[in-house]
Every structure is written in C-alpha cells, then in structure tokens.
Amino acid sequence: MIISVNWLKKFTDIDVSIDELATLIGARLVEIETVIDLGKKYQDVLVAQVVECVELEGSDHLNVTKLDDGGVWQNVERDDNGYVQVVCGAPNVRAGILVAWLPPQSIVPETADDTEPFVLGARQLRGAMSNGMIASARELALFDEHDGILELDTDAAPGTKFADVYELNDYLLDIENKSLTHRPDCFGIIGFAREVAAIQGKPFHTPEWLAQLTPDFGEKQGDIMTPTVTIDDPELSARYQAVVLSGADGAKKTPLYIQTYLARVGVRPINAVVDVTNYLMMLTGQPLHAFDYDKLVKVGGGTADIHVRSGRVGEKLTLLDGRTIELTPEDIVIAAGETAIGLAGAMGGADTEIDESTKNIIIESATFSLYSLRATQMRHGIFSEAITRFTKGQPAELTAPVVADAVRLIAEWAGTTRVSDVADSYPGKRDLPVIELTATQVNATLGTTYSVEQMRETLRNVEFDATASDDTLTVQAPYWRSDIHIAEDVIEEIGRINSYDAITLKLPHRDFTAVRPSDFDELRTAMRKALVRAGASEVLTYSFIHGDVLRKVGQDPADSYRITNSISPDLQYYRQSLTPSLLGLVNANVKNGYDQFALFEMNKVHSKTAELVEDVPAEMHRLGLVLVNKKDQTSAPYYQAKRILDYIAQLLGMELHYKPLGDSNLALSKPFESRRSARVIDVSSGQPLGVIGEYKKSVARGFKLPNYAAGFELLPEAIAIALNHKAPAYTPLSRYPSSERDICFQVAHDVTYQQIIDVTHNVLDTIDISSTVEPVDVYEPADGTTKNITVRLKFTAAERTLTGDEVTDFVARVASEVTAKIDAKIV
C-alpha cells in the first residue's frame, strides 16, 4: 500500500520532517518499507502554454510549436517574443492549451528511476529545432495514456512549476499490507491520517461527510424503481446498499488533480465514474462497484432485483477481465434475479460492465464476509485493491457515508442525477462494546505512570468515546475499530500511541532460584562434545526426505507422515531414522576431496507405527553417525565405528556390550547389514541403546558409499535411562603393585571374543581380588579355521602384594574354565 503524505496533510497537520514522520509512524503504527521522494522527479517540469502550432513541412504528423513558459527556464534558445520552439508529434497538440514542458537538461520523469535517466537536450527534428519536449502522462510517470500529450486543466500562469500545481512535491510511504492486517481503517487515507494526528499528540476530526452515518443523499430526480436487495444469509454480507444514478457520460474525466492523486498511489484513472469509486476507496477504505443498470435489469429479467447469495455447484461467471470461472458454494455471488452478475468483493461480471454507452448505473456499497473472500481470493487468484480491503473486514457502518459521497462526486464530475432511493439491507448491525478498565490496570500492564487524563486524551485523539472518573476509564471505540473488544485492546492503543519506547525498562522482581539445564539437554551437549573430540563433524539435515530415500534403505514410505503441500518430492516424508539423511551427504563430500571423515547428527524422527501421545505423533530422539574412508583399509570399518562409540561411552561413564544384530524389523536397523552389525546394550542397566554396523550392499550402492563405511544410530533417551542407572564406580587406589599375565586361547573361527570374556569374568567374580581383563591380540592364521585370542589379566590386592603362586593359580582357574566351557586350547 502506498500512502501519499500530501494526501494525509489534507486531513491533519504534519509539523515534523519526513524523516521524523517516518520514524514516528514506524515506532507507533507500522513499519515503513521505503519513503519515496516524488517531487524530485518533477523539479524541472514547467507549465507552458502553446501559443503557436503549425505543421512541420515534409512531415505527416509533426507540429512546430511555440511555447510560453513565462521566460522562466534559463539556457534555452528563444525567439523574438521570448517563446521556445518545440516539435511535437501528439495528435492533440494545438494552440491555446496548457501543457507540461520538459525543458532541455531536465530528466524525463518516466526514466528517473532508471540506471541511466534520459536527459533532454535541444536537437534538430527534420530541420526544425526542438527544445526539450511536451510531455504525455506516461512520460510524466503518472499513468499509461497513449492518446497524446497531457492537457492541463489549470489556470496557473505559464512558468509555474508543474509539481506546485498538482501537489506533486510529495513523499510516498510504502507499507506492507500484511503489517496492517488487523487495521481495516488504516487502508484509507483518512484512517491513516487519524493515526498520524494521534501519534503527534493532536486530536483528529473525521470530515463531516464521513461522520454522517445516516447521510443526506441529495435531491432525487426521476422515478426509476429502487432496486430490491436481498441478502440470503447474513453470514455472507452484513450490509448491502445500492442506488441508481442516471445520465452518466463515459467520456467525462475527473479533474487532473484527482487523477494525479490516484496515479501516485498506484491507481490508473479511467473515467469519472470509475475514478470516483477508486478515489473514495483510497480515501475511506470502502470499495464501491458500479454496474450498468440497464444491462443488470436485462439480465435480471426486467427488474433490478439484487441478491447476495452463495455460488452454486456448476454455476459459471464471466468476469470483467474476460475469464470465465466456475463458482463454488464457498464463493459469494451478486445475482440479478437468478443470474450471477458478479463475484462479490472480488470482481464484477462482464455482462453488467459499464462502457462508453452506459447511461444509468447502479452503485454498490457493501461489506462481505472476509473469511469467504479470503478463500475466493486464493481460489480464483484475484488480488485487487478492493479485495485487499474487503479481506481486512471493513465495517458495515461505513457503506452509507461513502455511497452518499459517491452520489455527490459522480454528479459533480460525470453529470449524473440520483434517480432512485438508496436500497439498504443491513442484517449485520452490531452494537459496539462499552469497555471499562482502570488506569491502574493500564499502567500495571505497560509498566508506565500515565495519568487517567492522559489516557483519556490519547483515546479521544483517535475519536474513541472515552470518559474518566477517578481511576476508571469507560471507553467505546468508534465504529471503524472493530478490532477493539477487550480491555487489553484499549491498553495497546494507549501504549502504542504514546510509544512503547517511552516505557521504562525493568527486570522482573522475583525470588532468585537457580535453574539447571535439563539432564537430557546436558547429556546431549556432553555427547556432542565427545563426538567432536572423537573427530566427527556435526551436521543438521532436513526433517523431510524423498520417498525413494526411504525405499533405498528398505523403510516403508507408508510408515512415514506425508506432507501434502511439500515444496518438492525431496521433502515429502518425515524421516523414520537419521541414517538415510547422513548417508545422503557422504558422496558429495567424498567428491569434494574429503577422504576420511565422520558426520553425526542429533535430531528427532517420527513414524506412523508409533502410538500417538496426547493426540500428536510421538517424537523420537536419535543420534546418528556415519564414518567413511575413501581409501580401502585392511581392517573392517565396523571396528572403527565401535571404537568411536566405546570412546563416547567411556566419556559418559558407560560400558557397552555388542550383540549380533540378527534379524530385526526395526526401521532403525534397516540400512545395516545384519551379519556385520550389532545391537548396542548398556552393561549395567541392560538397556538397548541402538544399532551399530556396516551397511547393506544395496544401501552402499544406492548412496554411492566408499567400501570403507560404517556407523551407528542410537537412542539418546535410552542412554539417559542407562546413565540414571549407573552407580558411582570409584574404588580407592591400592598402595600395592599389580600383577599381569597374558593368556592366549585358540578357538574355532566362529567363537566370539565375548564368549571368552564372559567365562573369564565368571571365574574372576569368584576371586575376592580386584581384577581386569583387556584384549591384547586377535590372530587368525591364513587358513581361517581357528583364531587365537590373547587377553591380559591384571590382579591388584587392596591390602598386600600378591605372590606369584597366587596369580598362577588364578590364571589356571580361568584357563581351565574357559577350555571346559568353550572348545578352546591354551597356547
């Protein structure tokens, strides 16, 4: 929305600079996107009179003119009479008219915003000297008009600045519509001016004609039957008024001065009737529509019988822009008799369009359900100035004074007379609430010390009905403030108009109680730091993935929540685990020259297979990691992933067990190759924590992974449970030396390390001496049928030095138990 400062000035004094004004409005009403200096474009444009106009010899359309600019412009060639010669090709140029002259060295306003504005000069045109140019509306950057040069309707003396005559020394404020969604009144110049007055601390007085809610429509001449108006459902329209005007002249224009005001706020002047409807909309925020009365009567079967109703299934309507749309029951339709003639609030129909031959018109002034219109706007793609205002919710009271002024202005500029009464269907009349609040309440909410009188004056400045008695304010908002319902709305007005920046800043007074980060947040931070120490890089990836990515790892898209309005298929499904997202990052990084890296993410996943919790999907936390090495290694990648996981567990104070993954139907395990992957289990709590392993061959192919790739995906919530379970593990240091012995078991290829360790621990648990078992070596000869597992036993007594015989005995007990329980040989 564009707001003209000169237009505001017609309704309120502005006694601050444009910069101060912009700052004030920004702080107390709405953010201004940009301030445009309009006057700059017109600084050199002069009013000039064509005193002589003769055809240029040898040209079929050019004229040589002599202009009188009152001798104002310097540096231009003049004839003996002091006139300036300009060659002009416009068909409407003739002696006697006043024009806008762009002198040599001036910039053509149309090009003023270009990177290289066009600077005029003096040049020969078919042998005749032409100094600058006579401008069209288009060259003046006013509006598109191809009929020729702009003829001025002023009695200003030649040499007067064009901008002074038409008040173009103006500033335009560009405001984003979205920022004023809640303020329909500010979509009119008068409403905006009211705010500008109040934020300067000035009272505002709505013009008399607009304040008249039961206005005088002037004298009725003639006796056309007043249209009948029926609103089928008050939900669709709170009020609909219609009046017939006769004797319209489609060729008549509004005064140029009105046209320039319309043009500067972005509305193209058409003819007097259309211009008046637009002018009043810009002024008051109330859109109007003009129908051709005779066409409407014809469509309606002989009478002006207007209905406001819902669209019907299968019903079609051809709009003013030539499109034929299919109506729905959610659209609001204006009908003549049974036939739809307009899409209410959005666009009129082609069948009742006013044109050059129109003699009688119906002016509609109405309001419609903003909710319906919002949907209509989206469904049919209509974004006009009118619907922009209707969808903010214009008040029903406003239709009457505006239609009354339309009757008056159209009569003045298009020469019409009112020939019918004003039909008025008003089923949506509402009483304005009276709000009581106290000054104490206002100050307590804002943290201010305003007096009750100051509050009352602030509200009165924007024409609220406000009275104060002791501490109590009794307030009734004016009809155009349908957004004011409760005390808090009034408090906002007082705070805003007096500026929030005037409020003294304080910190809340309250008991000083320490707050700790949650255990879970602390755990996640600890894991993050541990993984960074282990050399991994943290990533964040999208929560939504492509269905193909799910399929690639063997997860079923039907188990994922699907976004119905996704931006692209890449972002269509909620992910069920983090691993697919991480695998998706590997190839690009390898191609960018990173040979060895680990990526991890902590985030949430969702699945339809999980039960809803309090009516919404369960959210599952995950920690995923993938590590790769572009160069093949002799060792299996599984063990490096395990090394990282054991390291993190150690930093967190956990001991982990790994059990073969085997068959698993969990979405989490799907990417992992069951024979080279494990379930991760916390030893002390027995809590399953997730899955670690290498990826299925099909997955590795699908994501173009290097041969050396492995990773894990864990459940941080399970880790939190496991850590809660953990008892402090510290034992006092012994003062006595420890004894170590290595022992090597030869076992069959398929015996696991864990089997040996479990039996060893069983034996050590029976010995009342502190001991540990550590791996030393895992050797497999080339034939691969057996392997040798060497472990180191370490014994430490708390109170004495162990003898060699004792240690030998312990080792022998371990050896005999392991060889007995497992088919093992001591070597």
Next chain:
Amino acid sequence: MTNIEDLRQTLFARVSATNEPREILKAAELKQLYTVLPTLNPGERGAYGKAVNELKVALETAIVARENELEDATIEPLDVTAPWDVNSALPALLPTEQGTQHPLTRELENVIDIFTRMGFEAIESRQIDDDEHMFGALNFPANHPARDGYDTFRTEEGFIPPAHTSTMQNRILKAGKAKLEAGGHIAAVSYGRVFRNEDVDATHEHTFYQCEGVYVSETATLGEMLGTLQSFFETYYGQKLKIKTQPGYFPFVEPGLEFAIEKPAALGGKPGDWLEMLGCGMIHPNVLRSADINPEKYRGFAWGGGIERLVMLKYGIEDLRHFESGKLAFLRKFV
C-alpha cells in the same frame, strides 16, 4: 491365461534355484508369450498384454531379491563383540582437529545458557504438532487471515510441522499453572526447528530454528519484557545496547511489538543501525484462558525470534542454505 500362470511358477522356481537369476529374463518361453499376442482376437489382447506385463514386473522384483540374497551369502560375518578385527589392532579415532560442532547448535547452546542463567527453563520444541497448539490455543480462530502469514505445511492426517516455537506455549503454560498458583511464576524458553512453505534462497529456508520465551506472574509488565530482552542481548553481545520497538500484529499477544537492537560494535554497527530481532508482546488473555490460567489475576509476556540470524551476523555467514547442506567445506570452518 492358464499358460501365463503356469509359466510364472516355472520361472519363479528357476529364479530361486539359479546363481544367475537375470538370465531368466532371456528365457525362450517368455519371448514366446509375445508371439502369441498378434494371434489373439482384439478383445482379448488387452487383458493378455496386461498379464504378461505383470509377470515381467513380478519377475524383475524376484530377480533383484535373489541377487541380493546371493550377494548377501558372500558376506563374511564379523565377530561384533571383538575389540578389533583379526590380525589387526585397536583402530585410531579420527584426528580431533577434524571434529566440528555445527555453528547453529553451538549458538543455540549459548542462547539457552544465558536464558538458563536468567532463570528460564529450556524446553525443546516439537517438530510435528496439531492445529490446536500451532494456532487454536494461540487465539487464531479458524480461517483467520493471520494464519496465512505462517505458510504452514500439513500432513495427510492434518498434523502440522510447526511454523513457530510458540506451538509449545500452551504446554508451557499448562505445565507451569500449579507453580504460578502456588505464588510462583512461569519462566521458560522453547527452542527448536520450525518449518515454513517457502522457496529456498540465500536468505529464506523452509527449515530454520527459533527460540521463544514465556514469562507469567501476577505483576508482569511490558516494561519488564523490554528489560528482560535488553538484558539478554546485552549479555549475548557483552555490551550496553539501545533498543527500539514498533507495533506489530500477532494474534497471541496484545499489545504486540517488533523488537530491534542497535547493531553492536562487535558486528561493525554504527549508531543508528538497527537490527530487527524478534516479535514480542503481552500474552493475549485468550491464550492464558486456553491454558486455564485466570487472565484477571495473571499477566505474562512472550517473545520469539530466529536463531540463524544471530549465527549469520556473528560469523558473517552469507548464505542461509549452508546450515543444512552438510558440506564439510562449510562445517570445518567451525573447529
């Protein structure tokens, strides 16, 4: 047709028996089916052609399954309990200097840390929620135009990937109600991922992070809100800062404001440069009511702003798209 069904069984049996399942696609019997087609009368051709196609698709699936089975059979099982591979040693960790924390989580930790020290509990925001928490409990009536500004995604079930962390506000208020009524106050921040249906470019993302704050007591004022926010930003930037507000419209606050700080010197700011930081306001009575808190007795304020902006300003990051790109070239700048 019987012919096709018989052939299906024969070919499937062959697929599960062979070590080169893809060869089955070249079977003569399969080619034979196509030579039959022109001999049929036109009425039968459609159904026949469809049946042949279905057979081919089913066969392809069976072949891929068999290929995977054969491939998997060659996979050597690992002793997953062993500390390292056979004839090997304990693998090294990756070099510590390669380890990097994402700048966004780092900054989020920083922000949460300051609010925690200011007495606010931190709660992570949800990534999927319902209309009631996203809009309804926040005083957005159904069909309200203000909903448009949020460009929300929806799932088939009507769930919403939240477009603001305010989706947690009703839960925070409900959880704090007992404490409030026992004479205490509610002070919490919710942080996390939010989603908007926006096209992505250097300054727009469909996925980003926000942090939202909520404070409710018997005596909360707008002045206290502005003081709290100023205090946060002064701590965050380690210097005194001027603040500026302008009216803003959010249905869940009344009054509603936009909050800006003067650009800190550390970011190259000069007096008069302003940074818009967040939206804020006094919690709308209807929002308190939705959580069964009496708005006649208690007042609150709330605010919410983006995290990416803080990070981008701090490090001079030029493109929002880097955050979720997973590019090591970007990540390794944050050692």
